[in-house]
Amino acid sequence: MSLREAFAAVEARVAAACARAGRPRSAVTLVAVSKLHPPQLIREAHGLGQRVFGENYAQELRDKHAALADLPGLEWHAIGPVQPKNAKYVAKAATVFHALDRLDVAQALSQRREGAPLRCLLQVNVAGEATKAGISPEGARTLLEQVRALPNLTVVGLTTLPPLHEDPNASRPYFQALATLARGLGLEALSMGTTGDYEVAIEEGATLVRVGTALFGARPT
């Protein structure tokens, strides 16, 4: 499948999921997860009209941000956990940070951010998996209030990565739990759904879906 065909196929599925859910297509942003892929591939996707890209690693984000600075309208989303010492790269390059789960990282981001506040989503470990990053659902309100006290960040929503499963429907209860938690906190953005389960995520209210493999193919190792 060509890159063009892959983007068209995902777009058709996003649109169909929005229609099933009675949501406008404009309610969902497709974040094209380009981690580990070369800048040239992002350039090609930009040529197809894609503007929002997701990167996991702070240094890789820094390098791609610099290498692709000539492309108009690019919007970088940092979607992976960041160490405080690397927060400066995210603060400089990102428009949105999906993986905030530590106050020390929030403080470092706020300290380094210039210009418009960095839009952040708190990452929540809904299933309580020991191997996954993210705060507990019970801890969300406390972190939200702490981050709200910082000047250069705005918390806009929540992110989750449900347990890996072959059946996309297995993710549904975790997506529903995240949506309920966000509603209770008065937060609107929901970053949930990857290649395996983005359609279910859209049905459950995702406003940001993070899709890599379905768009770009397998990642180079």
Ligand SMILES: *Cc1c(COP(=O)(O)O)cnc(C)c1O
């Ligand atoms: C890599 C990654 C994705 C993309 O996963 P795919 O299965 O390739 O769509 C989404 N979110 C996060 C946090 C990731 O690390």
